[in-house]
Amino acid sequence: MKQFLYFIRKEFYHLLRDRRTLFILFGMPVMQIIIFGFALTNEVKNSRIAILDNSKDEATTTIIHQLEASRYFDIVENLNSYSELEPTFQEGVIRMAVVFPEQFQSSLLHTNAAPIQLIADATDPNVANTLTSYASAIIMDYQNSMRETKAFPYAINTELRMLYNPQLKGSYNFVPGVMAMILMLVGAMMTSISIVRETELGTMEVILVSPIVPIRVILAKMVPYLLLSMVNIVSILLISVYILEVPINGSLTLLLFECLLFTLTALALGLLISSISNSQQVAMLISLMGLFLPTVMFSGFMFPIENMPIPLQLLSNLIPAKWFYYIVKDVMIKGTGLETVWKETLVLVGMLIVLLTISIKKFKVRLE
């Protein structure tokens, strides 16, 4: 036991004496959660659009004003002819164009029918879809306001309630995701080079000739980073609650416990990477390129997992961040307890055990 404590002390010295790294490790997560918490949103608003108004009458002016007044659109161009449309799209200035035909108002008044064309830049299909439906809704509102106010018979009235996030804030969805991403990457990255650095710099030899057993070497490497991550977890949660205004509706103890469990999994994953790679560069490349994109894509906070092809849905189960994201969403925002997240928790525990076992098995007690 005493031997183990000495080792932990050694690792602490390693960590604490490299001021620059320490500073980055504390500063980075804080900066990231602030930047991404505010800036990342899959909402679509302030999209630049162009208007091609061939009619220029009262009706088109009113519709244009209503489009402008909504927070979804920013009218940046007024075009004069159809031929200007394509070049404007190609310059990448606008996302959608609204085209009014000639005599819009008069045909609307006399024949009770008039067309409007919405042309969307579908290079981003998500934005194209959303913009089209928002613009349609605004135009429909105008149409309904033109109709007589007589109530329809046999009307079904639908009342709508937004659960958990009545203001539809993007941060409710993104903060749990960003938390998962940061804890995963920082955790895995820190430990991924810890073992291989000793090999690369030659200090591993000293450890190997000592009587300490591999499991203790590995656990000792985890402890300081775990403490550091706990500081990070607390600061991330404080920022989420007080700056990003995402509430913690469930039990704080449970949330902290789950964060800790997830961090341990990340650290174990890093250790595994460290014990299978032969240089710091390789370890870093694996933990960055191998973890960054998959964590972003498969945790479910950017892209809905149910839309993916079945093999990828199965693959996503291997990503610890996916499970953690579910847990944080449930505990933090829905405010549910362990009874709804026990399965996900067990999955994380299982992953932790498997990862630790493999990295201990893979730990080389001999130099090559």
Add this chain to the structure above:
Amino acid sequence: MRTLKILLEKEFRQIFRNPAILRLIFIMPIIQLLVLPLAADYEVRDINIAVVDQDHSSYSRKLTDKISASKYFNLVVYTNSYNEAIREVEKDNADVVLQIPSFFEKNLVKEDGAQLFMALNAINGVKANLGGVYLRSIINDFNGEVRLEWMQLPRFNPQPMIKISSINWFNPLLNYQFFMVPGILVILVTMVGAFLAALNIVKEKEIGTIEQINVTPIRKHQFILGKLIPFWVLGLVILSIGLLLARIFYGIIPEGSFLTVYLFAVVYLLAVLGLGLLISTYTETQQQAMLISFFVMMVFILLGGLYTSIDSMPMWAQIFTKFNPVTYFIEVMRMVVLKGSSLYDIRHHLLIVTGFGIFLNTWAVINYKKRS
């Protein structure tokens, strides 16, 4: 010139003699390019709905059938208890609850109007919003059918009707892969370029071999060029592989010219490598270099407009993206590959990125010191 040639020989030899790195450089991007675009699809469909039917009338059943027949909704729960439905939402089994209260049919027919209640899981605000819109339009359709049953409609439009037709240009099938592949390609080129360049000089510092270079008559700019060119070549090779894969697996053939893509990539890589070099002149160990370049890259990539639209970001983030080379390359790739924009259309992008390249590389050269 000869010095540079020898330096380049050394660098290439170093890269090719480390098979682990080489494998990572080539295989990882390929796998990611093949797998990730398949996963990137955020169209809202397959919304799980729980219907709370307290009416049990023919209308309530007809409405339920209509909803479960639509391609947007999966009926997962059909119950008469609201609480049970909400529990399903808590367990993430259902996204939407539609409550059909008792006497729905009777009220609709006898009282001329009836009420429905809808509750949506709004943690993902966009999904909730669109889910609400879809469900409402189904209910409106249903409403229209009911009305037809009970009253005769006049033949001509009795009231003004605006007909909205929407067209999707440049990607008429709304294929998400067309959107994601060019962007992911940019990320891969950037990550390989910036990381390796940053790690490379620092490695010489950490292991101590930089001393040997410092005592030779090699000039600063020669040294930097010697570090830069190999990764510049690698970046272009990865880009070419990526374009080839995009063509084979996703059928993406650039609408614009390859020349435009490559010209921009050449300049862009210069800027990104400059960034990597700059980081490496400020750090002492590989760990530091990696952490910093990771942080910078993560911010650049996530705010680069690959995943979320830049238009929707707050003002300060939009200003930041003006200084983000990744944004420019992603935009250019999408413009040239999907819209067929020409060199003239991307002239501003090209100019700005050239500026970044010159600025970052000059800074790196100035900051690199030959003495310790």
